[in-house]
Amino acid sequence: MGDYKKNQLSTKKIWLLVIVGSLIIAILSHLYFIYQKSDGILMAGFNDGLSQMIPFKKFIYDAYTSGNFFYSDSFGLGGGIYSQLGYYYSTNLFFLFYVVIIFLLEILGVIEHPDITFWANAILPMSIFKITIALIVTIYYFRQIKFGFLASFLGAVVYAVNVLYFRHTMYWDFFSDAFVWFILLLIGIEKIIQKKSGKLFVIAVVCNLITNFYFSYINFILALFYILLRFPIRFFNDEEKVSKQLIRYISLGIIGFLISSFAFIPAVMGYLDNYRPEFSDSIPLFTLTDNILFNSRVMFLPIFIIILVCIRKFYKHPIFRFFAITSIIGTILHFIPAVGSMFNGFSAPQNRWEHIVGLAYGGITAFTFHYIKQIKLRHISIGVGLYLFVSIGIVWWDDFEFDRPIRFVIPILSFMMVIILLGMKRFSSTKQKRIFFVSVTLFMMLIANTFQSARLMIPPKDKVLASEAVMQSGHYNSKEQRNILENLEQRTDIENFRIDWMVPTRNNTPIVQDYDGFSIYSSILNQNLLFFYYDRLQISMEEESVSRYDGMGDRTNLLSILNGQFYMRDKAIEKVPYGFNKILESENYHVYENEWLLPNFRKTNTLFSEEEFINQPILTKEHAMLKGAIVDKQKSTDKLPDSKEITDYNIKLINANYDDKALEVKEENGGVEITLTDSVEAGDLYLSFYLEGIKNNDKYVLKVNEFQTIRKEADSIYRTGYNDLTLRVTASDKIQIKLPKGTYQLEDFHIFHEDYQYLKNAYIEYADERLSIKWNNGRVEGDVVSEEKDELIVTPIPYEKGWHLQINGKYVPMEKVNYAFIGIPLEEGMNDIKMVYLPPYFGISCLLSIIGVSLFWYLVRKRKRRVSDSNKET
Structure with missing residues (x-):
C-alpha cells in the first residue's frame, strides 16, 4: 500500500512537471509574437482576424453577458447568433470558458468592460493557454499507447508546436481548437480499443460536436481513418475485438450526439439555411501547392522525420509502422487538392485537416526516443540523401531563392540537426536521449518562431500588420468615427434606425463600432437575405464577395423601407442617395439624413405575387414593395406598378472594341458611354446589365458615373457567380461604364428612370x-x-x-x-x-440532450456497479 501511495505521489509530481513544462514550451514557442507585442503588433490577421474573429468575440461576449443568447437585431439586418455563429464562437467551449473568467473579472472590478482592443490583445495569452492544453492532452494520448513521459512530451511538442497551429490561430483561431479536440477523441478511441471505459469517448464526441460542427466533420473523418488503420495494426496483444469496438463506437457515438444536440442541431440548421455558391472550378488531381521544406504555408516537414522514416528496422514495430504510414500518406495527400476539397465539404480545397499529419510526425519522434540507440550512420546518410533530393527538386520547382537572411534559418537548423544526430553516436543511450530531446524541442520552437517572422508577421497579401494603431485608425475604428455615431444616436428618436456606413472592406464595422448598420461578414448567413442581395434585388455591394453583404447600393427606396435613416461616407466619396440631406460634417466624414424614411412596421392589404415578378425589372419590384408587399404564396390583389424604361439611347466606345456582347477594353478606364436621346428629369437612373470578366487574373473596379464596385477575379473562390447587375446613379444624359484593361462579356442593357413618386406617395400614406x-x-x-x-x-x-x-x-x-x-x-x-x-428545433434539441445525458449517466452508473462487483469478488 505504501509503494502504491508513493507511486501515486510520484505520478502527480510528474504531471505537475508536465503542466509547468508545457506552459514553458507554449511561451517559448510564441516568443516572436511576444516580442512584436511590445511594438503594439497583434497576433491577429489583418483581414479575417480583424474583420471576423475579434468582432465576433466582442459581439458574443456583449450579447451573452447582457442575457441575450439567441438573436440580435444588430447582426447585419438581424439574425440568429446562436445558430449562425455556431461556426465561430457561440458554443465554442474554449471561448465560453474565457467568457466566464473575463465576466467574473469584470463584475469583480478587476478589469473594465472588455472593448474591441481587449479582445485583440487577448489572442496571445489565449493561444499560449490553448497550446499548453494541446501539449498536455497529447502527452496523455501518447501515455495511453505506452510511451514514457519524456517520449510523450517530445512527441507532443512536435505535434502542437506546429506551423499549421500558428497559421490557424493568427487568422482563424477557432480552427486551431481542433488540435485539442481531435486528440481527446483519439484518447477515447484508444480506451475503447484497450477495453477501458468509453466515458472519455462520449465526452470527446460531445466536445467536438458542441464546439464546432465543421471541425467535428473533419475530426470524425480523421478518427475514422485512425480506427480503420488500427484494426490491422494492433499495438498490443490484448485489444478489443473489432466487432465489439464497432458496437461501442456506434452506441457511445449516438449518446454523444444526443448530449450535444442542443448546440449541434441549431448550428447545422444555420448552415443549411445559409447559401454559398457551388464551387464549380476544376480541381487538379495533383499539384505542388506548398514548399513544405523551406517556405511552408500550412505544413512543415522536418528533416529528422525524413531520416526516421527511412529506418527500415523500425517498421517491425506496429506503433512506428502506424505513424509512419499515416505521415507518408498524409504528406502525399497534402498535394492532392481533391482531399482538401473533401474535408471542406467538397467545396474549394482547404488544408484544415492536416493536424493528423503533425500527430504522426510526433508519434514517429516519440517512438524513436525509445530506440535512439538503433539509429546507424547509414540510416542518417540515406535520410540526408533523400532530404537533399527532395529539397533540390522543391527549390527548382518553387523558384525558391535565399534572398533574405530569414530564409537561411531552416537549412541551417536542418544541417545542425544532422550534425547532432551524427555526434550522438559517441554517447551512451541515456545521453543520446537527452540530446535528441533537447535538440528536437529547440528545433521545433525555432521553426515556430521563424514561421511567425517569415510567414505570419510579413504577410504577402495583407501588406499591413494588425496593430493597436491600426485598430484606432480610420481604417478600423477611429475616435472621429465613434464620435459621429454617438452624435447620431442622440439626434434620433426613431427605434431600430440604421446607419449606412462601414469602414471600406470591414463589413463587421457595425459590430466593432456598436451601431445598427447594413453590413455583415460571416461564413453562415440567412440565405433569404443573400438571395435578396444577389438575385432578387441585385444590390451591388462595395465589393462582390460571398459570405457578406453591405449597404443598399445607395438605393433610396430600399434604404427607406429598411430603416436607413443616416448615410455616412468619407468626404472623398461624392455619391449620395436621392433625398438624403447633409446634417453633419467632421474633418474626414460627412453624414446625410433620409427625408423619405418610412416607418419600421407598415400595414397593407395591397399584395403582389412573387411569381409575377420573375421577369419584371428590379425597379418594378421596389415600387411594389413601396405600394404594398411582395408575397410568395398569394395572388396579386392589385395591378403591378410600372417602371419607366428608356429605350432611346446611343452607345459610344471609350478606348474599347464592342460587338454587342464582347467588350475589349484597350486602356485603363475604357469602356462604353451611353447617351440618352432625350433629357431626363431629376431623380435617378437604374442601369441593369450583364457583366463578366473573361479570364481576369485580378479583381477589378467597375465604375458607372459616380458609383463604383469591385468585382472578383475569374478564379476567385469568393466570387458570387451572379453577374446580372443593377446600379443606381444620379439622373444624367450620359452614363459611362468604365473598366480596367481586359476582355469582358457585357450585354442586356436596360435603363430606367426613377422619379421617386412611389416613395413619396408611401411616405405621405404612412406619415x-x-x-x-x-x-x-x-x-x-x-x-x-x-x-x-x-x-x-x-x-x-x-x-x-x-x-x-x-x-x-x-x-x-x-x-x-x-x-x-x-x-x-x-x-x-x-x-x-x-x-x-428560439434557435431552430431548439426544444427538440434540448429534449434529445436530456435523453443523452440520462443514457450517459445510466451507463456510468452501470459500469461503476460492475467494477464494484468485480472488486468484491476479488
Missing part, C-alpha cells in the same frame, strides 16, 4: 401611422388594430427559421414578404402580437 410595435432582438410585441380584410404588417425583420408568432394568444404562421422579410398576418379588429425567436 401619421406609427404602429405601436417594439422589436428588441429576439422579441417583438405590440397591439395593432386592423380595419380592413387580409391586412398584414410588413416588417424589416429577416425571415428566418426559429421565429414563433402569436396573434391574440394563438400561434399563427408567418408570411415571407419582399423576398426576405417577415410579414405578420392580421385579423380584423384588435391584434395582440407576440413574436419570439
Whole structure:
C-alpha cells in the first residue's frame, strides 16, 4: 500500500512537471509574437482576424453577458447568433470558458468592460493557454499507447508546436481548437480499443460536436481513418475485438450526439439555411501547392522525420509502422487538392485537416526516443540523401531563392540537426536521449518562431500588420468615427434606425463600432437575405464577395423601407442617395439624413405575387414593395406598378472594341458611354446589365458615373457567380461604364428612370401611422388594430427559421414578404402580437440532450456497479 501511495505521489509530481513544462514550451514557442507585442503588433490577421474573429468575440461576449443568447437585431439586418455563429464562437467551449473568467473579472472590478482592443490583445495569452492544453492532452494520448513521459512530451511538442497551429490561430483561431479536440477523441478511441471505459469517448464526441460542427466533420473523418488503420495494426496483444469496438463506437457515438444536440442541431440548421455558391472550378488531381521544406504555408516537414522514416528496422514495430504510414500518406495527400476539397465539404480545397499529419510526425519522434540507440550512420546518410533530393527538386520547382537572411534559418537548423544526430553516436543511450530531446524541442520552437517572422508577421497579401494603431485608425475604428455615431444616436428618436456606413472592406464595422448598420461578414448567413442581395434585388455591394453583404447600393427606396435613416461616407466619396440631406460634417466624414424614411412596421392589404415578378425589372419590384408587399404564396390583389424604361439611347466606345456582347477594353478606364436621346428629369437612373470578366487574373473596379464596385477575379473562390447587375446613379444624359484593361462579356442593357413618386406617395400614406410595435432582438410585441380584410404588417425583420408568432394568444404562421422579410398576418379588429425567436428545433434539441445525458449517466452508473462487483469478488 505504501509503494502504491508513493507511486501515486510520484505520478502527480510528474504531471505537475508536465503542466509547468508545457506552459514553458507554449511561451517559448510564441516568443516572436511576444516580442512584436511590445511594438503594439497583434497576433491577429489583418483581414479575417480583424474583420471576423475579434468582432465576433466582442459581439458574443456583449450579447451573452447582457442575457441575450439567441438573436440580435444588430447582426447585419438581424439574425440568429446562436445558430449562425455556431461556426465561430457561440458554443465554442474554449471561448465560453474565457467568457466566464473575463465576466467574473469584470463584475469583480478587476478589469473594465472588455472593448474591441481587449479582445485583440487577448489572442496571445489565449493561444499560449490553448497550446499548453494541446501539449498536455497529447502527452496523455501518447501515455495511453505506452510511451514514457519524456517520449510523450517530445512527441507532443512536435505535434502542437506546429506551423499549421500558428497559421490557424493568427487568422482563424477557432480552427486551431481542433488540435485539442481531435486528440481527446483519439484518447477515447484508444480506451475503447484497450477495453477501458468509453466515458472519455462520449465526452470527446460531445466536445467536438458542441464546439464546432465543421471541425467535428473533419475530426470524425480523421478518427475514422485512425480506427480503420488500427484494426490491422494492433499495438498490443490484448485489444478489443473489432466487432465489439464497432458496437461501442456506434452506441457511445449516438449518446454523444444526443448530449450535444442542443448546440449541434441549431448550428447545422444555420448552415443549411445559409447559401454559398457551388464551387464549380476544376480541381487538379495533383499539384505542388506548398514548399513544405523551406517556405511552408500550412505544413512543415522536418528533416529528422525524413531520416526516421527511412529506418527500415523500425517498421517491425506496429506503433512506428502506424505513424509512419499515416505521415507518408498524409504528406502525399497534402498535394492532392481533391482531399482538401473533401474535408471542406467538397467545396474549394482547404488544408484544415492536416493536424493528423503533425500527430504522426510526433508519434514517429516519440517512438524513436525509445530506440535512439538503433539509429546507424547509414540510416542518417540515406535520410540526408533523400532530404537533399527532395529539397533540390522543391527549390527548382518553387523558384525558391535565399534572398533574405530569414530564409537561411531552416537549412541551417536542418544541417545542425544532422550534425547532432551524427555526434550522438559517441554517447551512451541515456545521453543520446537527452540530446535528441533537447535538440528536437529547440528545433521545433525555432521553426515556430521563424514561421511567425517569415510567414505570419510579413504577410504577402495583407501588406499591413494588425496593430493597436491600426485598430484606432480610420481604417478600423477611429475616435472621429465613434464620435459621429454617438452624435447620431442622440439626434434620433426613431427605434431600430440604421446607419449606412462601414469602414471600406470591414463589413463587421457595425459590430466593432456598436451601431445598427447594413453590413455583415460571416461564413453562415440567412440565405433569404443573400438571395435578396444577389438575385432578387441585385444590390451591388462595395465589393462582390460571398459570405457578406453591405449597404443598399445607395438605393433610396430600399434604404427607406429598411430603416436607413443616416448615410455616412468619407468626404472623398461624392455619391449620395436621392433625398438624403447633409446634417453633419467632421474633418474626414460627412453624414446625410433620409427625408423619405418610412416607418419600421407598415400595414397593407395591397399584395403582389412573387411569381409575377420573375421577369419584371428590379425597379418594378421596389415600387411594389413601396405600394404594398411582395408575397410568395398569394395572388396579386392589385395591378403591378410600372417602371419607366428608356429605350432611346446611343452607345459610344471609350478606348474599347464592342460587338454587342464582347467588350475589349484597350486602356485603363475604357469602356462604353451611353447617351440618352432625350433629357431626363431629376431623380435617378437604374442601369441593369450583364457583366463578366473573361479570364481576369485580378479583381477589378467597375465604375458607372459616380458609383463604383469591385468585382472578383475569374478564379476567385469568393466570387458570387451572379453577374446580372443593377446600379443606381444620379439622373444624367450620359452614363459611362468604365473598366480596367481586359476582355469582358457585357450585354442586356436596360435603363430606367426613377422619379421617386412611389416613395413619396408611401411616405405621405404612412406619415401619421406609427404602429405601436417594439422589436428588441429576439422579441417583438405590440397591439395593432386592423380595419380592413387580409391586412398584414410588413416588417424589416429577416425571415428566418426559429421565429414563433402569436396573434391574440394563438400561434399563427408567418408570411415571407419582399423576398426576405417577415410579414405578420392580421385579423380584423384588435391584434395582440407576440413574436419570439428560439434557435431552430431548439426544444427538440434540448429534449434529445436530456435523453443523452440520462443514457450517459445510466451507463456510468452501470459500469461503476460492475467494477464494484468485480472488486468484491476479488
